[in-house]
Amino acid sequence: MLLLKPLSKSLPALLAAMSLAVLGSCGAPEEEEPSIQVEGVTAVRVNNDPIYVSDVELEAVARGLITPGEEFGPGNESYDTVLDQLIDQKLMAQEAMARGLARTPAAKRRLEMARERILGNLLVENLVASEVTEDSIEAMYKEQVLLQQDNDxxxxxxxxxxxxxxxxxxxxxxxxxxxxxxxxxxxxxxxxxxxxxxxxxxxxxxxxxxxxxxxxxxxxxxxxxxxxxxxxxxxxxxxxxxxTSPPKSREEMRPEIVTFLTLNQVSKILRRLRTEATIEKGGKSAHVVPESGFSLTEEAERSEGALATDTDAEGPEL
Known part of the structure; x- marks a missing residue:
């Protein structure tokens, strides 16, 4: 059994480190590419280019204002602020497109890097949906309660x-x-x-x-x-x-548990991918496996909060 260093950030805040820059740099596709059709309720149109309610919700999640699945609409005090910032982002992106700034080689490379980050975020979301289940959350919560009792x-x-x-x-x-x-x-x-x-x-x-x-x-x-x-x-x-201190409720501990389970799965899949990949550094080809694992795990371990876990309790191999 191990008492990990505390966690202060919820899963959305941790994932924001990967996603905020991405979301900010992808306002519109290049002119020669077809527009992406997304089903959803339109929050506003900017020069006939829609911003969906789901876009506002995604941005709110990335900023840690709400948790995934939580309702976020005009009744929320932060909704208009987030929407206005997305409108500004859309206007800036449209102006950049009008000036042809997306056509330079440097811009195309940056957009490709942003695309890769978004795909990485989609993989994380997929891991959360498939591996971070209610059963796994409940099992870890029960384990946490027992471990906290050992630390009266x-x-x-x-x-x-x-x-x-x-x-x-x-x-x-x-x-x-x-x-x-x-x-x-x-x-x-x-x-x-x-x-x-x-x-x-x-x-x-x-x-x-x-x-x-x-x-x-x-x-x-x-x-x-x-x-x-x-x-x-x-x-x-x-x-x-x-x-004996009364244990936190399941809902109070849920963000920390979801964060840990998610980072654990991401760390495992990255270790496997690095082991299988050929990575060249300085012209030399080698299999590179970081000793410290995934950087988000290190960030979580440096944060505030408290979460205990059995280090032998790993999820299914991905």
Whole structure:
């Protein structure tokens, strides 16, 4: 089991890193290409070129304003803002076309790169639809609830000492009947907590550096640990209380779970594609497999939030 680094961004916000530039650069097709016919409700026409309600919804999803499938229409306070920005985008694209800016080799290459990004986004959407199912979300949610229960909060106080000799001496005084609190005031080197009886408040043991989690797990409520060493010195802790935090609801955790499952599938398929592909760098042909996996996974792991997972629970091979 592993407690991953937190996630602050929902799936739409993470995917926006791939999609925003793409959507902004593809206002209209080149003149010699046929117009793409899309079925849907028209939100507005700009010089007879339609912007569909679905376009506005897609842009809102990409910006993290709504989640996929959430209704987004004129009643939403952000709808007109997003629509106006799409109108401006359409006007700019039409003007660029009128000036022939899409015909240069550099422009064609940039448009091709944008097309590739859009196709990548479509693949991600396909993975979400086929692999990120309600059953997989429910299974991971149950796993998260169990893992969170293993990380209950504990009220802890400690005495920080310089040497093992000092720690053994103070520990013996506790065993001889002196109160933990009086020994904190007389001996602890932690000036931030010394006058507070060494109180660290309620903490999640797994958020503390080693060997605190083990020492806390081996100490009963009301009990005192044997001395142990950390990077700061020698410690004696007292466990004052334990409490179980209520787990988040399924809907509260859903964005984080969907994000993780999606990035997991994208990472897997990219590893397979890189293994099978011939990639030339500097004129040399080689199979290139990144050690760190997919960059969006790294971005997710650097973000805020919290999501635990069993690292052995991989989805089906793609």
């Amino acid at each position: 909060e504990v009220s802890v106080a400690h005495i920080l000492l310089d040497t093992e000799e000092d720690a053994r001496r103070v520990y013996q005084e506790i065993q001889d009947g002196k109160s933990f609190e009086s020994l904190v005031v007389a001996n602890s080197l932690d000036t931030a907590t010394r006058m507070e009886n060494g109180d660290l408040g309620y903490v999640a043991p797994n958020d503390l550096p080693d060997p605190f989690p083990v020492a806390i797990a081996n100490t009963k409520v009301g009990g005192v640990s044997e001395p142990f060493q950390s990077a700061d010195g020698w410690h004696i802790i007292k466990v004052k209380d334990r409490r």
